Amino acid sequence: MGFPGGGALLTDGAPVEVPRDAAREAAQEELRKAVYHQHEPGLVQRCYDWVREQFGRALDDIGAPLGGSGNAALAVLLVVLLVLGFVAWRRYGAPRRAARAGGTLFAGAQGPRSAAEHRADAAAHAARGAWEDAVREQMRALVRGLEERTVLSPRPGRTADEAAAEAGRALPQQATQLASAARLFDDVAFGERPADERAYQLLAELDRTLGRTRPQPVPAGGGTA
Template sequence: MGFRGEGALLADGAPVETPRDAARDAAHEELRKAVYHQHEPGVVERFVDWVQHQISRAVDGVSTPLGGGGNAALALLIVLALVLGFVLWRRYGAPRRAARATGKLFTGPEGPRSAAGHRADAAAHAAAGAWEDAVREQMRALVRALEERTVLAPRPGRTADEAAAEAGRALPDHARELASAARLFDDIAFGDRPADERAYRLLADLDQTLGRTRPVAVPAGGGTA
């Protein structure tokens, strides 16, 4: 750098005495130059690095103000983890799974399609390995088939959870399977769960099983026999 610290020597070996404060100020001035900061991370990255450093220090063991020992380390870890979680949430937003509450089963401007049409589309997507689309269409086929059999009353804007709850009252022996199918659909269509052949087959098999099941009479407002 452009300064000599305390204790430096001249070319002839004579010591140079630089005041400590002057040396510190010179170092700070040198480090403020842009060349030292052009590759520095952003504010969030620096904060995350700081949190990770504090966690490492806590793991090594902290002392007093919280009582020292493992309890203090644990408390500090919890606080830092919460802070880190908040920072990441502010940066990346809420998880996609939050969309589940408003995710409609049938979307788009087109009119109602038959269960057979949805099944055909699901099979085509499955043959192409497009498992997420296959799962969507197969779940729609399952619910549309229940509407065609009047187990469910046709209703625009229905969610998979709502369809499963209503159908489960008319098909009580399969209520749990319907609820699981709705959760699977939501997790794939509106959450972050990857779709695969197993998920598609599970819905296709349930669709076939329900087609062979006779509904029971339920009070007005639910499914009908």
């Protein structure tokens, strides 16, 4: 039989006093044993429960001004996410594949055409809002114009990147713009990037700028191909 304060009885009935601090430490040591904690949730479960609780409180805070519960707030949150997704899709277009390297500039063109003919086709496509076709034809007009001025030598199998690199050596001030124009063409023609009026106008303006630019002599061994 125990006594208050940590006392106990010997077998002959005489009380034996146990210090209070020693009794407390013995009890704490006993409670540390795993058998008393085997049914408690683990660390991962406790973290998950805490995150879920915090998320639920946040939803309740959002739903409170609406006079609703966390379910109402969750519905509002889903609507907001859908609206943001739609806006992003309208602005940037559907996910696109990376442009294929090595696509030839005049692939699919209707036979050899002059720069003026390509420009006219580009303008016609732009007038009806067919921006992808307008970009293709305007880039072709740009390169054909360089060929007609002998900045580039005619080469049917040339890619847009090759044309930009070759022309950039003779027109160094426009080398960066030429490289950007080639990437734009590849993205639209082979990477399924949606084109727009701005893309077409960028190429048309570069075409006009190149027409007013005098090429520089190319060092031996670095001539146009």
